[in-house]
């Protein structure tokens with residue numbers, strides 16, 4: 001099956017499985033998504049959603065946050081980890097928005113990329129979620145799932161995965177497709193456990209599924225063989241005892 005065909009099926013199946021998707025970072029203004037996405041590096045979205053409440057209570061707008069000392073921002077965002085560099089980036093980005101963009105988040109990918117701490121993944125997220133423009137967000141779930149499903153071939157580099165996906169995903173589908181991959185990656189095609197293929201709606205199109213099934217069968221056979229050996233050992237020990 002060609003990748004484009006596979007992608008079209010995956011898009012439709014995930015749409016059925018997860019009809020309503022949205023960004024798991026909570027925000028009500030574009031600049032807040034920029035802050036949250038920076039804080040989310042190596043931190044859970046749940047924790048970020050809690051931590052930003054305290055931050056916005058103290059600094060309710062771009063101007064207030066831009067005027068804050070990075071150390072004061074750090075004191076609040078510390079629970080998200082990497083507090084020093086995250087606070088420094090947030091401070092610089094807010095100052096740049098204030099000084100160069102009239103306190104408005106630009107709706108242009110290249111301009112977003114100029115903001116400190118904002119990379120391709122974050123810029124795509126803002127383009128898609130805030131401005132409703134085509135976007136491919138290659139986070140860890142997207143990269144893992146696209147490799148397993150077979151939408152990319154053994155490719156771990158986020159930019160290369162993004163470029164490969166642009167070729168096979170219709171632009172208007174990209175943003176929601178990536179959100180759905182996050183849902184699917186958390187609930188079914190998990191990273192830390194063996195994926196729950198039994199529950200997966202993509203089994204018949206997933207490249208990894210036959211391999212995982214084979215491993216599962218081999219494992220079950222080994223377990224059965226070990227059980228039989230143990231039972232036989234027990235039996236012969238019992239027979240020996242009886243003979244005595």
Ligand code: SF4
Pocket residue numbers: 148149188189190195196197200201202203206207208209212
């Ligand atoms: S079949 Fe298994 S490996 Fe493939 S996408 Fe589904 S859960 Fe992941």
